[in-house]
Amino acid sequence: MILFENSILKLDYNPATDILDVKYPDLHDFLLPEIKHSIDIMIDIIKNYDVKKLLLDSTSTLISVSDEESREVAVYLASGLTRTRVQKVARIQSPSVTVEKTAQGNLKHLQESTALPFELQNFASMTEALDWLKE
Structure with a gap:
């Protein structure tokens, strides 16, 4: 069931498994304010539906921002998720080596700088x- 969709994010929720499937957005500098706004909407929906499992699909994500800007979005998303009751986040890797290198750097930063709940x-x-996620 589609809970929300705009040009940035699509939130597809399966109540039977309690998994929210999210296509990770393309990161372009002109979209960063809209991406953060969409993340805020996503966090509100996660709270309202009391979602416990999140699937982030990065298979088609494009990145045209600096590593710092990409990290800022990842930290913004993670800090929002810490204010929810999400228990598991699964990320599907991108086939792009460049995207994956940036994502791995962001994940390492998050795990070192934040105690993720x-x-x-x-x-x-x-x-x-x-x-x-179903385990």
């Missing part, structure tokens, strides 16, 4: 990610 893991495929 949820489990966070990367997966190469949708099947692996869903299996882990």
Whole structure:
């Protein structure tokens, strides 16, 4: 069931599994304010539906911002998620080496600088990610 959709994010929720499937947005500098606003909406929806499992799909994400700006978005998302009851976040990796290098740097930064109250893991495929979320 689609809970929200705009040009930045699409939130597809399955109440039977309590998994919210989110296509990670493309990161372009002119979109950063809109991305943050969309993240705020997503966090409100996660709270309202009391979502416990989040699937972030980065398979088609494009990045045309600096590493610092990308990290800022990742930190913004993670800090928003810390204010919810999310327990597990599965991220499906991008086939792009450049995107994945940036994402890995962001994940390392988050794990070193913040005590995340949820489990966070990367997966190469949708099947692996869903299996882990359903455990």
